Each structure stands twice: as C-alpha cells, then as structure tokens.
Amino acid sequence: MAKPAVLFGGPSPEHDVSIVTGLQAVHALGDVHAVYWSKTGDFWDVDAALEARDFADGVPRKSGQLRLVAGEGLLGKRRPLDLAAVVNCCHGGPGEDGTIQAAMNLAGLAYTGPSVAGAALGMDKLAFGHVVRGAGLPSLPRVQLSEHQAPPFEGPYIVKPRFGGSSIGIEVVADAATAQALLRSAPHLRAGAVVEPFRPAAEDLNVAVRSWPDLQLSAVEKPLRREGSGDILAYRDKYLGGEGMVSAPREFPELPGEVADDITEMATEVARLTGLRGVARIDFLGAEGDLYVNEINTIPGSLARYLWVEPEVVFSRLLADLLDEAVQRPAFHYSAAGADGSALRSAGTMADKLG
The missing domain is CATH 3.30.470.20 (ATP-grasp fold, B domain)
Structure with missing residues (x-):
C-alpha cells in the first residue's frame, strides 16, 4: 500500500536544519518512508526511528541507496518505493530553489510545498x-551588489546572499567598500549578493x-x-x-x-x-x-x-493537509496541446535549413 515519504537533507548550507525538520515530520507521521538526501547528492532510504545525531557523521549505517528516475519515481535496489506523496523538508539550495521540484515533476511524484x-x-x-x-x-530598496558601482542609497548596509536563507552569509557593514570586499571574499556570496539599507x-x-x-x-x-x-x-x-x-x-x-x-x-x-x-x-x-x-x-x-x-493547527493536521494538497492539487501539469504536427509537416528538409 502506498505511503508518504519525507525527504530531508540535501547538498545545501541548510542541510543540518533540514534533517531536524524532516525527522520532526517523520516522527509525527509515523508510518512513512524516511528519505535522506546526502551532502553529496545521493538519496538513501533510512530507518524512520533515527535521531538527528545519527546523521552527524554522514549517511547512517544500514541505509539503502535510492535513485530518482524520470518517469519511475524513487527506486530501491529491486523496485520503486510505493509512494502516496513526498513531504519536502529540504531547506535552501536545490531543495528549495526549484531543482528538486523539477526532478520530482519528471519522476512523476506528488510532493508538498x-x-x-x-x-x-x-x-x-x-x-x-x-x-x-x-x-x-x-x-526596503534592494539591489544587486556590484564590485564596480556603489549602492544608490546611503549605508550602513545589510549584505545578503542573493540565493539562500537561514541568515547564513548575511553581514552588516558600514560602507560600500566593505560590502564590495565581501563580494570578493565571502563563500556564500559566490552566486551573487543583494544589498539593502540597514535599519x-x-x-x-x-x-x-x-x-x-x-x-x-x-x-x-x-x-x-x-x-x-x-x-x-x-x-x-x-x-x-x-x-x-x-x-x-x-x-x-x-x-x-x-x-x-x-x-x-x-x-x-x-x-x-x-x-x-x-x-x-x-x-x-x-x-x-x-x-x-x-x-x-x-x-x-x-x-x-x-x-x-x-x-x-496541530502538526499532524498540518502534515495531513500538506499531503492532501500534494495529491489533490498537483504542482505540475504538462501539456502538448497545440503540438499537432503541422510545423513538422511544413518544415521541409534540414539540408534546406542549413544551406
């Protein structure tokens, strides 16, 4: 019988926080698949009774590796997991920027969030x-931080990673020169930064x-x-x-x-x-x-x-409603409406188009 999965972890600075959130959901739901997404990007079917400390050194012992496959879902060694829907508890990085959502769309998995x-x-x-x-x-005014141009408002400034959360990588600085120096040196700002006036x-x-x-x-x-x-x-x-x-x-x-x-x-x-x-x-x-x-x-x-x-709203009710929405209101619906072949029939030869 299909049952929910809870997905947590992921190759993100918020990996550890995601494990805590995921395990809270696992323990509240009870009969679920606990799916751990490791820092290296692999998926693992883990014991639902584990605690946060069991992940401190990486993938827990006796975990079974999974593969996320387009059109097939989450596959174990022998067969796909029979999943009703996935509770996505991944914070930051590819778990929260649309990456895992797109992958689950292609895999045909219903998911929350x-x-x-x-x-x-x-x-x-x-x-x-x-x-x-x-x-x-x-x-508040918010602009892309540039090495070559000062912000169009006075400091002090608050500098934030353009992509990220949990206050990771955020700094308060007095002037534009310090903000620009952070852009060159801070690892969490490599993908870009925004700057705002600090209040x-x-x-x-x-x-x-x-x-x-x-x-x-x-x-x-x-x-x-x-x-x-x-x-x-x-x-x-x-x-x-x-x-x-x-x-x-x-x-x-x-x-x-x-x-x-x-x-x-x-x-x-x-x-x-x-x-x-x-x-x-x-x-x-x-x-x-x-x-x-x-x-x-x-x-x-x-x-x-x-x-x-x-x-x-008690946590069990919150989770139940999330799972109900995942099934009743899917996050995606692909359609080939309009692709009736007429453009292909009138296309001529590829040689004509290249010549």
Whole structure:
C-alpha cells in the first residue's frame, strides 16, 4: 500500500536544519518512508526511528541507496518505493530553489510545498523584491551588489546572499567598500549578493501562510535574539536551541489593529503573487512606524508548525493537509496541446535549413 515519504537533507548550507525538520515530520507521521538526501547528492532510504545525531557523521549505517528516475519515481535496489506523496523538508539550495521540484515533476511524484516557479522566485531575493515592489507593496530598496558601482542609497548596509536563507552569509557593514570586499571574499556570496539599507531599530514580524484546504494565516511572531547576538537575527538564534525553529526564542505580540490588518493584507497578496503552495513563512520588518515586506521562506524551518497557535493547527493536521494538497492539487501539469504536427509537416528538409 502506498505511503508518504519525507525527504530531508540535501547538498545545501541548510542541510543540518533540514534533517531536524524532516525527522520532526517523520516522527509525527509515523508510518512513512524516511528519505535522506546526502551532502553529496545521493538519496538513501533510512530507518524512520533515527535521531538527528545519527546523521552527524554522514549517511547512517544500514541505509539503502535510492535513485530518482524520470518517469519511475524513487527506486530501491529491486523496485520503486510505493509512494502516496513526498513531504519536502529540504531547506535552501536545490531543495528549495526549484531543482528538486523539477526532478520530482519528471519522476512523476506528488510532493508538498512550492512549485518549480514558486520555489525559484522565493529563493531569489532580488527577483522577489522586484515582484513585491512591482505590485505596489512596501519594501526596503534592494539591489544587486556590484564590485564596480556603489549602492544608490546611503549605508550602513545589510549584505545578503542573493540565493539562500537561514541568515547564513548575511553581514552588516558600514560602507560600500566593505560590502564590495565581501563580494570578493565571502563563500556564500559566490552566486551573487543583494544589498539593502540597514535599519538597526527594525523589528522582525513573521507570519505563516498555508494554502490548503483554504488560504489561512497563523499568529504573528516577533523572533527574539539570544543573549550575545549581533546586529541581526542570526543562525544561532534560530536553530541552535535543540529543536530547530521550534525552540527559537519568540513572542506573540499584541499588535495594533491597523498593523495586524496590514500584515494580513500584504501576506495574502504575497501568497497570490508567488503562487503559494503548502506552508510558507512571510517575513516583515517594522521600522519607525512603517511595515515592509522582507522575504518569503517557501519551506520554513520545522514547517512553521510553531506559529499555528491562533488559529491552532496541530502538526499532524498540518502534515495531513500538506499531503492532501500534494495529491489533490498537483504542482505540475504538462501539456502538448497545440503540438499537432503541422510545423513538422511544413518544415521541409534540414539540408534546406542549413544551406
């Protein structure tokens, strides 16, 4: 009988965080295939009873290697896994930028979370910023960082990898020269970087949004920094409490009515613009009485289960709805409509076209 799979890990800087999220989903669902995507890009069928520490040194013992094959799905040594759908718990890199989504499309697998286009847009901070501003939503200026041209606004600056998440590789700098030096030296900026004005007094406000069975917003959180943190909410603030994002410090503030309404309106519009599918977290910045759309995280840590306190959605229900959407509302539908052969019949010979 077909049963779900949970996919986690992946060749990404967020590999370890993804394992924590994936194992939380595995343990909550119970009877599932646990599929580990290693740092080297291989897929493994692993024991669903494993804990995070069992992956600290790589692929756990007694794991069975899998292959992801177009038209066939996930194949073991003898036969394909009989899968109802895949819960995608991969954060960052190819697990969240559209790569694994495209591969699962070709393999014929139903999966949770963003489509190829939604994942690619969410992972590209520059493109997402342009879409948000183009729709008339408030957002801080964001441009591609260039070695040859200073940003068109004054510092201090916050420099971010163009493609990435979890606060990895983010730096606050005082001037354009320092920002440009980072572009040449920082490993997380090799694929490009964006730069924004840094607002030291800005507060983070985050909300989760899910798309099934209907569009629904969670409570709004204000993440808190751990003692000794720097200028921004850092990786250690989010993920080093023992349970991933679940144990990160936060509060649920009582927001003024107009702020709550603005977050609801803007989050709903971001969901529409990005074709939101599954559960995502939309991050805002509050600064000097203004509210700005910051980013969308299309596969958030712990699948944002910690935000569903009002309205309350227990993790097992959240996962069940994700799996139901994966089957009932597929992320892809290929069509050859219009390819009726008329262009081929009138094409003539290739020799004519080359000569």
